Amino acid sequence: MTDKVTLSVIKADVGGYVGHSSMHEDLMKEAEERLEPAKRDGMLIDFHVSRVGDDLELIMTHRKGVDNTEIHQLAWKTLECCTGVAKKLKLYGAGQDLLGDAFSGNVKGMGPGVAEMEFVERESEPILVFMADKTSSGAWNMPLVKMFADPFTTIGLVISPAMHDGFRFEVQDVLEHKRIYFDCPDEFYDLLVFVGACARYMIRAVYHRGTDEIAAVSSTQRLSVIAGRYVGKDDPVLIVRCQGNFPAVGEALEPFAFPHMVEGWMRGSHHGPLMPVSVEQSNPSRFDGPPRVVCLGFQLCNGSLVGPRDMFDDPSFDETRRQANLAGEYLRRHGPFEPHRLPLGEMEYTTMPGIMERVADRFEELAD
Ligand code: 13P
Ligand code: 13P
Ligand code: MG
Ligand code: MG
Numbered sequence: 001m002t003d004k005v006t007l008s009v010i011k012a013d014v015g016g017y018v019g020h021s022s023m024h025e026d027l028m029k030e031a032e033e034r035l036e037p038a039k040r041d042g043m044l045i046d047f048h049v050s051r052v053g054d055d056l057e058l059i060m061t062h063r064k065g066v067d068n069t070e071i072h073q074l075a076w077k078t079l080e081c082c083t084g085v086a087k088k089l090k091l092y093g094a095g096q097d098l099l100g101d102a103f104s105g106n107v108k109g110m111g112p113g114v115a116e117m118e119f120v121e122r123e124s125e126p127i128l129v130f131m132a133d134k135t136s137s138g139a140w141n142m143p144l145v146k147m148f149a150d151p152f153t154t155i156g157l158v159i160s161p162a163m164h165d166g167f168r169f170e171v172q173d174v175l176e177h178k179r180i181y182f183d184c185p186d187e188f189y190d191l192l193v194f195v196g197a198c199a200r201y202m203i204r205a206v207y208h209r210g211t212d213e214i215a216a217v218s219s220t221q222r223l224s225v226i227a228g229r230y231v232g233k234d235d236p237v238l239i240v241r242c243q244g245n246f247p248a249v250g251e252a253l254e255p256f257a258f259p260h261m262v263e264g265w266m267r268g269s270h271h272g273p274l275m276p277v278s279v280e281q282s283n284p285s286r287f288d289g290p291p292r293v294v295c296l297g298f299q300l301c302n303g304s305l306v307g308p309r310d311m312f313d314d315p316s317f318d319e320t321r322r323q324a325n326l327a328g329e330y331l332r333r334h335g336p337f338e339p340h341r342l343p344l345g346e347m348e349y350t351t352m353p354g355i356m357e358r359v360a361d362r363f364e365e366l367a368d
Pocket of ligand 3: 013015016019020054093096
């Protein structure tokens with residue numbers, strides 16, 4: 001027990017309704033019923049169950065720190081119970097993201113996405129929880145760079161003395177399982193060399209340089225790598241603390257006014273624009289997309305989640321959504337051709353190996 005508060009967001013796709021487009025309300029009810037006793041018993045301070053597309057999101061606060069076995073077990077059991085409901089309704093891909101049969105102390109590496117941070121709650125603690133569907137963890141790289149290192153997005157980097165020294169980025173190489181830190185603004189160009197390659201180098205966390213305080217943390221699980229084969233994308237989550245030493249709420253939302261291109265969409269095998277929407281509108285249906293991002297805002301109050309506010313439920317993002325539709329339409333016209341389709345190495349649900357095997361003996365050596 002500490003006087004610090006921990007915010008844990010643990011999520012999984014445990015069954016889609018209809019297809020991969022959305023979530024049946026019974027799953028959310030089941031999750032609430034499973035978490036409620038933990039709040040009554042004091043294990044959780046508070047929780048909020050949400051969704052983006054077909055992904056179930058458990059947002060929880062407690063005082064047990066990150067990677068806590070009890071909290072992870074609670075989340076795992078909750079996701080298992082929701083899988084039970086999904087199976088009863090024969091929802092699509094019931095239990096899709098739960099890879100293991102037996103819980104072994106931590107949900108990491110078992111399929112669910114996890115973002116957690118522990119900190120001392122400030123006088124006022126505005127928090128944003130970003131959740132995306134039909135994309136992967138690399139989708140946060142560009143918005144995080146803009147939020148914490150780009151003065152054209154975050155004017156606070158220029159005019160707020162509390163932010164003027166910049167931020168430290170923790171970058172993970174998800175293939176080699178290594179990490180490296182870059183201090184910005186000093187090492188901005190070095191940072192971009194890596195995080196511009198979003199499929200491999202992902203920003204795991206951001207820290208305030210002056211105080212080492214945690215500012216942002218993302219889920220960087222890549223399900224395809226975990227399972228050794230494609231079993232669903234790692235539709236990611238991201239937690240960002242705002243105001244004071246951190247970007248203002250509006251600065252943290254601003255990067256999403258550009259619907260940047262991400263991996264995902266149909267069968268996890270395409271590029272498409274990331275469209276910021278309300279929870280209500282997070283039902284990716286056209287060609288199972290385009291990819292969506294939802295943002296819930298909370299004020300923490302002694303660990304309680306005051307909220308949420310549905311942050312992209314704002315007409316000021318209408319133009320972004322229109323641009324996303326235009327960019328999506330342009331890409332769709334490429335059909336099965338790159339760059340709409342992902343490059344070979346990135347193909348996930350691909351039928352390529354099987355077809356390759358079938359035609360392998362028809363490939364003839366060229367004479368020269
Ligand atoms: P208020 O004056 O409404 O608190 O806004 C301050 C601010 O910095 C907005 O970005
Ligand atoms: P999800 O990862 O959201 O389940 O989507 C999978 C898919 O194949 C969509 O076409
Ligand atoms: Mg799904
Ligand atoms: Mg999903």
